[in-house]
Amino acid sequence: MTATENIKIEKPPKGASIPAKEGIKKAILGVFKKALETEALDAIMIPVKVPETESYAWVLLKDTTLLENADPLPPVMTIQGGKVLSDLTKHGKINKNIAAVLRPCETRAAVELFKLKQLHFENITLISIDCPGAIPLSEYLAEPEKSKKSFDNVLDKWDGDDAVRKVCQICYRFSLPTLTNAPASDLHIGLSGNTKDDVLLIPVTPKGEKILERLDLKADSSLQKWETKIKEIKKIKSQRRKKFNHDFKANISGPEKFTAVFDGCINCHNCQSVCPICYCQQCYFDSATTKLSSEDYFRRAKERGALRFPLDTILFHLGRMSHMALSCVSCGACEDACPMSISVSQVFSLVGEQTQQAFNYTPGINREESLALQDYLEDEFCEVETPSECEPTNSNEVKENV
Amino acid sequence: MSKKIGVYICECGTNISDRIDIDSLIEEISSLEDVGVAKKYGLLCSPAGKKYLAEDIKKEELTHLVIGACSPREHEQTFMKVCLEAGLNPYLFQMVNIREQCAWMISDKEAATRLAIKYIRAGIKRVALHKSLEKIELESNPDVLVIGGGIAGIEASLSLAGPERKIYLVEKTDALGGMTNKFAQLLPHQGANLSIVKDKIEQVNNNEHIEVFTSTAVEDIHGFLGNFEISVTNQEKDSEKKEFKAGAVVVAIGFGLYDPKETPAFGYGDVENVINALEFETMISSGKIVLKNGKPPASVALIHCVGRKEKGYCSKTCCLYSIKFARYLKDKLPNVDVSEFYQDLCLPDKSDQNYFEEAKKKGIHFIQSDEIEIKDINDRIKVKYKSAEGKKEELSVDMAILAPAMVPSQDTPKMAEMLNLPLDETGFFKEAHEMLNPVATPIEGVFVVGCALGPKNIPDSIVQSQAAAGKILSTLIPGKKLEPEVKTAEIREEFCTGCQTCLSVCFYGVISFDEHKGISIVNEAICRGCGSCVGSCPSGAIKIKHFTYPQLYREVLEALR
Amino acid sequence: MDKDFKPNIVGFLCNWCSYAGADLAGSNKLEIKPFLSVVKVMCSSRVNSNLVLTSFLWGADGVLIAGCHPGDCHYEKGNYYARRRFALLKKIMESLNLEPQRLQLSWVSASEGKRYAEVVNKFAEDITKIGPSPFRKNQNL
Amino acid sequence: MSDVLKIKKPVEEGITEFLKFLLEKNKVKGIFTLRKAGKTDSFSYSLITDVEEIKNAAPLTPIMPANAGQLLSSFTLEDAIKEPIAVVIRPCELRAFVELTKRTQANMENIYLISSTCAGVFPLKSAQNGKFSQLLPKYWEAAKKSEVLASLRPTCTACEHFVPALADITISVVGNKNLTEECSLHLNTSKGEELAQGAPGNKTTEKLNDKELAQLKELRLKEREKLFASVNDKNLGLAGLVKTFAPCLSCHGCRQVCPICFCTLCDFDSKTHEDTASHYQSELNQKGGARVPSGTIFFHTGRMIHMAVSCVNCGMCSDVCPADIPVATLFSMVGESLQKLFDYLPGRDLEEPAPSETFIENEFAGLGE
Amino acid sequence: MKKQNVLIIGAGVAGMEASQLLTEAGHKVYLVEKESLIGGQTIKFEEVYPNMECSTCMVSPKQQEILQNENIELLLLSEVKEVNGTAGEFKVKVKKKASYVSLANCIGCGACYEPCPVSLDNNFEEGLSKMKAIAVPCAGALPNVPAIDAENCLHLNGKKKECQACKEACMFDAIDFSEKDETLDLEVSAIIVATGFDMLDLKKLSQYGYNQKDNVYTALEFERLYAENGPTEGKLILRDGETPKTIGIIHCAGREEQGYCSAVCCMYSTKFSHFLKHKVPEAKIKEFHSDLCIPGKSHQKFYQEALKKEIEFIRCRNIQDISVEKKNGSLQVNYQNGNIEKNTFKANMIIVAPAMLPGKDTKNLAETLGLSLDEKGFFATKSNELSPIATDVEGIFVAGCAEGPKDIPDSIAQAEAAVGKVVNLSQGKINE
Amino acid sequence: MEKEYTPQIIGFLCTWCSYTGADLAGVSRLQIPPSIRVIRLMCSGRIDPLFVTKAFISGSDGVMMMGCHPGDCHYQKGNYYTRRRYKTINSVFESLHLDTERIFLSWVSASEGVKYAHVTKEFSDKITGLGPNPVKKEIFL
Known part of the structure; x- marks a missing residue:
């Protein structure tokens, strides 16, 4: 899994504008259809609605009739797309020219998985799309029609409506190319900020440019209006995030409150199994390694007067956090999958953000950057040993455009 | 099989018994599961103590042993030997440090006893989880691959070759000798001169135990200490490929020279009669010291430290060979005016100073300056410089000889990648340990010597080659098997996800990635057992023998009792 | 502050520097508080969140990791990784106010017997002041 | 016919008192049972060792945060427990525990099994909206009357194996008209009797209420058909x-x-x-x-x-x-x-x-x- | 392969490296050391340049290995007195002084130090602290076994025959006053001389005003002053009780007199500055040097980092012109910089880096071994050979600073090179 | 139904009886349907029900399990388990309304070359009659 053939493009100067008379999704699907027909792409990986159901499944398709049920931006996130791409390419690279259509958080997960050698990028064009968030899975499953309506509404307004999941409401990384000068995706679909009459296809890497070329699309439309709008939304969401961090932290921090968050946890580990970053074959916390003798557990109960079962719930959550927080992309998959409605993605997102800041690392925005725990600098973190005696260091250069 | 753990507490004279209530300790722990024997003894490390212990292990048919005494750094080895004598696998033993950690550091006897009990309990619980480990023996090939036919490579080959050890000496050019081929004379260390080098080349060519490959490039090296597989191709004979095996590799690929053009201020390439040191050596060899116009120079400037600022290090040899040049000039052209422009005179060898003093006596000028610029003014070389007093001055000369910095050979990055060797920030190879292990590398069995490690003179290069030879001769002995570290890391295949984090954190190149299986592989033969890989693996797919999670957890649990 | 509080502190010491430093402290008969139990590891880089969190959640009042000073690692660069792993864990504890002061990293060299005693005593003192770990009595782990 | 210990208290209180007695009198060293944990409506299994903690025990609360059989397996996987404990678990959990023991994934040594004729549990989701307590009166009403409550876990509505096999003590719940006044503990085995020795309450001898149980079984089987048809x-x-x-x-x-x-x-x-x-x-x-x-x-x-x-x-x-x-x-x-x-x-x-x-x-x- | 015995003289880093390697090669080693501990000068350093690695951490695993190695017979307090024969069959007489403490019985508990009534200058600590007539010279010394200073022991020198304080305190019966000096006869096939270096006595250079009373320190004194296991346990307390605030470090003391550069002083002086700046950030430090001799790929960076820390390096016109005097109770460095201006610098601490000299016994040893010395007094090595390992006597090799001033890695490389020569010799293969 | 259709059938055969039987059929020049791909196992007891399910889900039109007759197992009792496993698969498929007819168990001894030819032909004909396995067209598996 060698580094990508991407060459850095400083900043996408312009994009191709696609008319969207019949709605933006139709317009995007139209482009994909053409791409398949002209063999600009051999196949596309995209969410497709399973016939006669309201469910979306990820499908790698080349049959254009399947595109009829496809949705580049479904109202819910089923399986995290980064994880799906890893499932597709983990054991060998694809030798067809395919595209994967992912939300920004899914794209970033894909990049993290790439760094973790769980994914091949060869022959894959990553297409990211501006994302207004997703409806909580349980709400969608309970009332699909209503949810679809509220999602359409969200797509109109773009300001992180209450209808979407909590982490989506406070997500300010909803549009990739504005985050960084380094490429995460190859082609980005700009939605927010445009009139409903058109969609922007913004090439980010030569691969992305090549697709446009093959489709005879000229990247000649200005991005200004779109960028302005992105900035606006980003500002609103960042402020909301700030407030959230403040309020939420007060609610969950401290040993008592933190453990209380997980009072309802039943150790189903759904959060871990749907997490795109939790790539381990078997989670350490599901292994026999931490298992103790009954005597030890008994002793632990005696020391406390009572001991909750299932065992080691907090160890699992804290431990998982310590394993993946630096790469957490705040996609919210964990919370969607939690049968006990624990605000797990919010907790992880908060901790993720703060640890990532400490390492000055934003997961998934740069394929070339090394993983924080696979690297070190000789001079860094001197404050961890002598907090008073030195200036805190940041290990990396600032990489994210703020 | 049921366990029978023997616990022995050493009184250490009164060192432990004075400060720890050993009797109550023994009482407390003797009822623990699997504890068969719990006893105290006056001084276990004494000959009598060891004998007693060995006999007791046998008599009691102990399956595991715990000793509460001093630091394992003191006597772990001692008691491991006792275990061996008594027929008990020495890894089924745990040494518990109750002297340094408890008796000597805690004056409250009760508190010290309490802590000692914790430690002993932890030792008992831990030892129950110990697995017997066996030393493994690996066949090894005593032959050595030497890469680079310069003086370092030649010396390494000569020092190593013998009836039981074949040397493969691979040189990329068509002749042995390396840079020395370009030298007209050597610095007069201990009366040495170039004929020594010629002799050595002769010896190499006549040595039946050395196979010399010239015009040959190393294509691939795989394997580890004692078992490297090498393939080389001859660049001339239609890329003829050869494969052979060796037990160690000595990299002696030498150095390159800084291109003075990179610093335009030296005028190299622009100003006529500004030449570099190698070019001057050629002149000496030809015996004709002349300017472009065919006349001998009346005045010469020798410029030290060309590229030092840019490269960030002193090349050590330039001062001395510049002095050599100056002396040569004075000898050949008695009336010539010679000035040496230096930043700092670097004369670290004990005979250097004399050599320098003699030059001064011959009337050579030495000018200290940190700023030098060479210009062509009216077909004369003008050396503009800032003097030690801080004044701007200039000197016109007929000829200027630049002493460029020594830089890593251009083959260094490729070689580094092939052998998985790290480079340091100057671009030279990095030593296994800069202080204690100066010619070894993190990859066991691979050595780097001479200027491939950094700038140095010929004697130092030769010492390094001999040092590498010393290490190889004493570790890779024909017919002797290698005994690698026992407490190594081990991949639990079914749990490995192939993220290769462990690869990036291992300094010794022990872990490789099996593309086919999609998992990491530990080469236990060269693992040193630090456990960094274990610390880095989120799924616990690596374990480190003798320091497994369950064993450490046991200690933690008992610490919290 | 509970006068009778005797903290349980787990000290992960690297074999080459810190354990040797501890030995030196011992042979110099320096007094240390009897609250720390040493767990020897070959290198501080062996210590990761699994070990530390487990210690905390099983009731440790404090966890001390001690290794060679940066640059001095017996295995060349283990402690650099140890430092990063520690920084991450510390940050997580900070983010959640999980009493990060209960976790400490110290560099103790083989010659720093005195420093070892100081570090241990200071840490023991700090932990005694902070009081028992809330996880000690938490029934809902 | 079996010995029955009757405690004159509503069934939930009664069993809690019995558990307290077991712990107080050192009959067991721990009680494994559901317990209120933290927030409202959060229930989880716990191993209670401190008598004081018994007050938070909620042994019969109709919720199943995890199958106790699985939990007991994680407790006893390494080795058998050394000191006796009593567990209060539902019949399906008991069956799971037995299955796991058969496969050497659990160990039943030193465990006193207390179970109940089970009226089912609610889905976990019903305990997440803060209205869980409102469901309880209806639950006990239905239990008393051997009725099937539609809001239960679907598999509970269709469960025919609600009478525990192999329990040392069975708490009579289903169809027990007196469960708001008394707690009937059927001592099925000598171990059960041993536990109940000296416990507060009256000892009698009677059979489990077969008729009511049969009634429920019939209803459940009908539900089962419906469920499978769904x-x-x-x-x-x-x-x-x-x-x-x-x-x-x-x-x-x-x-x-x-x-x-x-x-x-x-x-x-x-x-x-x-x-x-x-x-x-x-x-x-x-x-x-x-x-x-x-x-x-x-x-x-x-x-x-x-x-x-x-x-x-x-x-x-x-x-x-x-x-x-x-x-x-x-x-x-x-x-x-x-x-x-x-x-x-x-x-x-x-x-x-x-x-x-x-x-x-x-x-x-x-x-x- | 024949198993042959090798004599190694000196248990510093070079001697230890050679011993360890030779045993791996299957040889038995007699390691002769004149002191009662091993490790040489290196163990006196707190840190080594350029990576500022803790020296004890670095060397103590080696020392442990030496002590636990069954094929190394360590002869402490010993000197080679006589050598006869030729390569392959040297006959050596070694005089081993009595230590009066049994290495086998002593466990290093230190109970005997306290009761000893004698207090002496601790030479290991450069006289910066006192030690008893029975003691190890510093914490962490290996082997951790004391020796009795027979000259000063009241019992042994007869001043107070009845004093047996140490013996009474020892519970291991490790002290044996009846022990006698002995002479051992060894047969060895090869000899490696690794006797290291000494430092020029600063008292011989009057311009530095060194008198062991004022705050003028030799480099070695400073090494011990800041060592964690040193006399002040790493606390920087000067002789007058002050902490250093203005420090002058003077290079090249005695260079002119000796006629050579000692190769390591520039670097270790810079190390001192780094250290001082780390401990006393507000300290003002000036280094007085002539030419900076900092060869080695990583050394210049070390120097440049010092510059970044605002350590001032002053190139002096002539190092011999530098003098130190005491004016109005404070120290002052007089020097001339490049501008030939006379300057002064008031300092409350002065560190002087004296030239490295051949070990004190070099001359005697050379005679014993039949070796010649070079004009600087170091062991001379074979002429017309490019590497300075072999001597004119076949079977005798030199390694480390016994051959001339050098740093640790170079010493180690020489030791390893010497090992190679010995192994080859033992196999009947003679290079050249 | 398309005439061209040739089913794909996977047969898991134990090596001692059924595979030998199949060989015998070959040696005897008996006609074996070309649709059958044989996978040889040491014992029919090795036939993991998941092999069968996987083959089915992956689009095999029919799956055959073949082993020694009950009582004849080379490993004493492997095929008794095979029988139970077959019944298990069959029962699960039946409950889920999956095509049980596509899964087939037969005991074929080493001497039953004729039986082998017979049962394979019969099964192959049956599968041809059933038509392609619908999973072949299903993408949402």
Whole structure:
């Protein structure tokens, strides 16, 4: 899994504008259809609605009739797309020219998985799309029609409506190319900020440019209006995030409150199994390694007067956090999958953000950057040993455009 | 099989018994599961103590042993030997440090006893989880691959070759000798001169135990200490490929020279009669010291430290060979005016100073300056410089000889990648340990010597080659098997996800990635057992023998009792 | 502050520097508080969140990791990784106010017997002041 | 006929008092039971060792945060517990515990088994909106009357094995008209009697209320038919299964909480069943499209083959499914037919070998000839 | 392969490296050391340049290995007195002074130090602290076994025959006053001389005003002053009780007189500055040097980092012109910089880096071994050979600073090179 | 139904009886349907029900399990388990309304070359009659 053939493009100067008379999704699907027909792409990986159901499944398709049920931006996130791409390419690279259509958080997960050698990028064009968030899975499953309506509404307004999941409401990384000068995706679909009459296809890497070329699309439309709008939304969401961090932290921090968050946890580990970053074959916390003798557990109960079962719930959550927080992309998959409605993605997102800041690392925005725990600098973190005696260091250069 | 753990507490004279209530300790722990024997003894490390212990292990048919005494750094080895004598696998033993950690550091006897009990309990619980480990023996090939036919490579080959050890000496050019081929004379260390080098080349060519490959490039090296597989191709004979095996590799690929053009201020390439040191050596060899116009120079400037600022290090040899040049000039052209422009005179060898003093006596000028610029003014070389007093001055000369910095050979990055060797920030190879292990590398069995490690003179290069030879001769002995570290890391295949984090954190190149299986592989033969890989693996797919999670957890649990 | 509080502190010491430093402290008969139990590891880089969190959640009042000073690692660069792993864990504890002061990293060299005693005593003192770990009595782990 | 200990208190209070007695009198060193944990409506199993903590015990609260059989397995996997404890668990949990013990994944030594005639539990979701307590009066009312409450876990409404087998003590709940006044503990074994020795309350001798139990069983069987009918033809067959499992996230939560799925590393989570890119490409070539990740239906059918014969219908799997797939119903259905086929009821007998571990030489005669 | 015995003289880093390697090669080693501990000068350093690695951490595993190595017979307090024979069959007489403490019985508990009534200058600590007539010279010394200073022991020198304080305190019966000096006869096939270096006595250079009273320190004194296991346990307390605030570090003391550069002083002086700046960030430090001799790929960076820390390096016109005087109770460095201006610098601490000299016994040893010395007094090595390992006597090799000033890695390389020569010799293979 | 259709059938055969039987059929020049791909196993007891399910889900039109007759197992009792496993698969498929007819168990001894030819032909004909396995067209598996 060698580094990508991407060459850095400083900043996408312009994009191709696609008319969207019949709605933006139709317009995007139209482009994909053409791409398949002209063999600009051999196949596309995209969410497709399973016939006669309201469910979306990820499908790698080349049959254009399947595109009829496809949705580049479904109202819910089923399986995290980064994880799906890893499932597709983990054991060998694809030798067809395919595209994967992912939300920004899914794209970033894909990049993290790439760094973790769980994914091949060869022959894959990553297409990211501006994302207004997703409806909580349980709400969608309970009332699909209503949810679809509220999602359409969200797509109109773009300001992180209450209808979407909590982490989506406070997500300010909803549009990739504005985050960084380094490429995460190859082609980005700009939605927010445009009139409903058109969609922007913004090439980010030569691969992305090549697709446009093959489709005879000229990247000649200005991005200004779109960028302005992105900035606006980003500002609103960042402020909301700030407030959230403040309020939420007060609610969950401290040993008592933190453990209380997980009072309802039943150790189903759904959060871990749907997490795109939790790539381990078997989670350490599901292994026999931490298992103790009954005597030890008994002793632990005696020391406390009572001991909750299932065992080691907090160890699992804290431990998982310590394993993946630096790469957490705040996609919210964990919370969607939690049968006990624990605000797990919010907790992880908060901790993720703060640890990532400490390492000055934003997961998934740069394929070339090394993983924080696979690297070190000789001079860094001197404050961890002598907090008073030195200036805190940041290990990396600032990489994210703020 | 049921366990029978023997616990022995050493009184250490009164060192432990004075400060720890050993009797109550023994009482407390003797009822623990699997504890068969719990006893105290006056001084276990004494000959009598060891004998007693060995006999007791046998008599009691102990399956595991715990000793509460001093630091394992003191006597772990001692008691491991006792275990061996008594027929008990020495890894089924745990040494518990109750002297340094408890008796000597805690004056409250009760508190010290309490802590000692914790430690002993932890030792008992831990030892129950110990697995017997066996030393493994690996066949090894005593032959050595030497890469680079310069003086370092030649010396390494000569020092190593013998009836039981074949040397493969691979040189990329068509002749042995390396840079020395370009030298007209050597610095007069201990009366040495170039004929020594010629002799050595002769010896190499006549040595039946050395196979010399010239015009040959190393294509691939795989394997580890004692078992490297090498393939080389001859660049001339239609890329003829050869494969052979060796037990160690000595990299002696030498150095390159800084291109003075990179610093335009030296005028190299622009100003006529500004030449570099190698070019001057050629002149000496030809015996004709002349300017472009065919006349001998009346005045010469020798410029030290060309590229030092840019490269960030002193090349050590330039001062001395510049002095050599100056002396040569004075000898050949008695009336010539010679000035040496230096930043700092670097004369670290004990005979250097004399050599320098003699030059001064011959009337050579030495000018200290940190700023030098060479210009062509009216077909004369003008050396503009800032003097030690801080004044701007200039000197016109007929000829200027630049002493460029020594830089890593251009083959260094490729070689580094092939052998998985790290480079340091100057671009030279990095030593296994800069202080204690100066010619070894993190990859066991691979050595780097001479200027491939950094700038140095010929004697130092030769010492390094001999040092590498010393290490190889004493570790890779024909017919002797290698005994690698026992407490190594081990991949639990079914749990490995192939993220290769462990690869990036291992300094010794022990872990490789099996593309086919999609998992990491530990080469236990060269693992040193630090456990960094274990610390880095989120799924616990690596374990480190003798320091497994369950064993450490046991200690933690008992610490919290 | 509970006068009778005797903290349980787990000290992960690297074999080459810190354990040797501890030995030196011992042979110099320096007094240390009897609250720390040493767990020897070959290198501080062996210590990761699994070990530390487990210690905390099983009731440790404090966890001390001690290794060679940066640059001095017996295995060349283990402690650099140890430092990063520690920084991450510390940050997580900070983010959640999980009493990060209960976790400490110290560099103790083989010659720093005195420093070892100081570090241990200071840490023991700090932990005694902070009081028992809330996880000690938490029934809902 | 068995000895019965009657404690003159509402059944929940009564059993709690009994547990307190056990701990106080050192009859056991710990009580494993449901306990209120933290926030309102949060219940979890706990091993209680301190008498003071008994006040938070909620042994009969109709909720099942995890199958206790699985929890007891994690407790006793390494070795048997050394000091006696009493556990209060539901019949399906007890059956799971027995199944796990048979497979050496748990150890029953030193454990006193207390169970109840079970009126079922509510889905976990009902305890998340803060209105859980409002459900309880209706629950006890229905229990008293041997009625089936529609809001229970679907598998509970259809459960016919609500009378515990192998329990040392059975708490009479279903159809017990007096449960608001008294707590009847049926001492089924000598161990049960030993426990009750000296306990507060009156000892009598009586049978479990067969009539009421039979009534409930009948109702439940009807519900069972209805439930199985709810996964109708539309959900079955290849096309039906595709629709049923369309929303599956492959989180494998159903497997994780399943007490019977005890494997350390599930085969379906191992590399064995991870597909290669070339597999997807050939799917793409053949079908024009391929679901990624593949193997959803394979996983579920495969898991059924692995464990449905031991399925105790506890319903945990459905409850944790984030995609609301009726996994438990399907497993019950498949499990029932498999269990009939092998004449096996999981957990009814500790000595009975699991069907996969044994065979009868002359069974299924003619097959394959 | 024949197993042959090798004599190694000096148990510093070079001697230890050679011993360890030779045993791996299957040889038995007699390691002769004149002191009662091993490790040489290196163990006196708190840190080594350029990576500022803790020296004890670095060397103590080696020391442990030496002590636990069954094929190394360590002869402490010993000197080679006589050598006869030729390569392959040297006959050596070694005089081993009595230590009066049994290495086998003593466990290093230190109970005997306290009761000893004698207090002496601790030479290991450059006289910066006192030690008893029975003691190890510093914490962490290896082997961790004391020796009795017979000259000063009241019992042994007869001043107070009845004093047996140490013996009474020892519970291991490790002290044996009846022990006698002994002479051992060894047969060895090869000899490696690794006797290291000494430092020029600063008292011989009057311009530095060194008198062991004022705050003028030799480099070695400073090494011990800041060592964690040193006399002040790493606390920077000057002789007058002050902490250093203005420090002058003077290079090349005695260079002119000796006629050579000692190769390591520039670097270790810079190390001192780094250290001082780390401990006393507000300290003002000036280094007075002539030419900076900092060869080695990583050394210049070390120097440049010092510059970044605002450590001032002053190139002096002539190092011999530098003098130190005491004016109005404070120290002052007089020097001339490049501008030939006379300057002064008031300092409350002065560190002087004296030239490295051949070990004190070099001359005697050379005579014993039949070796010649070079004009600087170091062991001379074979002429007309490019590497300075072999001597004119076949079978005798030199390694480390016995051959001339050098740093640790170069010493180790020489030791390893010497090992190679010995192994080859033992196999009948003679290079050249 | 398309005439061209040739089913794909996978047969899992134990090596001692059925595979030898199949060989015998070959040696005897008996006609074996070309649709059958044989996978040889040491014992029919090795036939993991998941092999069968996987083959089915992956688009095999029919799956055959073949082993020694009950009582004849080379490993004493492997095929008794095979029989139970077959019944298990069958029962699960039946409950789920999956096509049980596509899964087939037969005992074929080493001497039953004729039986082998017969049962394979019969099964192959049956599968041809059933038509292609619908999973072949299903992408949402």
